[in-house]
Amino acid sequence: MATPIFKPSISHSHRLFDSLFFHTNLPNQVSIPKKRPSLSSASSELNPVRPEVYFCVGTHIIPHPKKVEKGGEDAFFVSSYNGGVIAVADGVSGWAEQNVNPALFSQELMANASSLVGDEEVDYDPRILLRKAHATTSSIGSATVIVAMLERNGILKIANVGDCGLRVIRKGQIIFGTSPQDHYFDCPYQLSSEVVGQTYLDATVSSVELMEGDTIVMGSDGLFDNVFDNEIVSMMARYVDVAEAAKALANLAHNHSTDSNFDSPYSLEARTRGFDVPWWKKIVGMKLTGGKLDDITVVVGQVVSS
Structure with missing residues (x-):
């Protein structure tokens, strides 16, 4: 079997495709109001109906510091369809060694996905959305990807391939989180x-029942390799505005990524997988530490009712 393309620590960011696209590094927020069903007061009392919910979304991206001028390899989109659709794709940087722009595949994949969210065949299934978007992507390259689709009844459907991730926070606790998929460390x-x-x-493929007040944090591995879950929870508790929350999380991830002394989730995982400093450094108490320089894409969604 052919060896999968290695995904090194250098990655990029950028770009949204959809009517609700936002540009890199701008504080972004969008609310998607939906109408309640029309009910008489009598029927409402006898048969209480759960309010429809939707996402209020904030986004922020910080590119890898050495590749800002080259654009990004991450891509993402936000859609108002149904209760809201959010997705992130992280282009695999290893393609640059073959003179291929790693950004093209992730950008086209997200563009195709954003145009297909309302497709009848997709039927609000994120895995089918991935199938159709992937099948219509003609660019050379590859990407990790995650898609989350919120139904108006509060059911969040998620499909992820690779190490982009998602956390659901409720009342100061993470009640759900995706797990990364890899062939081996950093691949x-x-x-x-x-x-x-x-x-x-x-x-x-995952499904989570959400309620008003829940917070969704989605991002590329540039976020989750540099910020622990408890830090995400703590940061979300400090902000009401989703755009400010996304920006704060991205800044925290960036600061950790440039700190060689920070014992990051990435360095901790590396040591767990057998990567560490030479034995003679261990003798004097040294260990592998530091964040991971990367593109950092953060999407924060607040669940609100009509």
């Missing part, structure tokens, strides 16, 4: 232009 599952890559069938 995640990825949708690819090559037949040896993964497909929508390899996606991890």
Whole structure:
């Protein structure tokens, strides 16, 4: 079996496709109001109906510091369809070694997904959305990807391939989180232009019932490699505005990524997988530490009712 393309620590960011696209590094927030069903007061008392819910979304991206001028390799979109759709794709930087722009695949994949969210065949299934978006992507390259689709009844459907992630926070606690998929350390599952890559069938599919007040934090591995879950919870508790929350989380991840002394989730995972400093450094108490320089994409969604 062909070896999957290695995904090094250098990655990028950028770009939204959809009527609700936002540009890199601008504080972004959008609310998507929905109407309640029309009911008489009598019927409402006898048969209480749960209010419809939707996302109020804030986004922020910080590119890898050495590749800002080259654009980004991450891509994402926010859609108002139904209760809201959010997605992040992280282009695999290893393609640059083959003179391929790693951004093109992730950008086209997100563009295709954003245009297909209302497709009848998709039927609000994130895995089918990945299948159709992947099938219509013609660019060379590969990307990790996560898609979350919120139904108006509060059911959040998630499909992810690779190490982009999502957390659901309720009343100061994480009640759900996705797990990364990888072949080996720093080589995640990825949708690819090559037949040896993964497909929508390899996606991890999840479903979570949300309620008003829940917070969704989605991001590329640039976020989750540099920020612990308890830090995410603490940061979300400090902000009401979703755009400010997304910006604060991205800044925290960036600061950690440039700190060689910070014992990050990435360095902790590396040591767990057998990567560490030479033995003679261990003798004097040294260990592998530091954040991971990368593109950092953060999408924060607040669940609100009509």
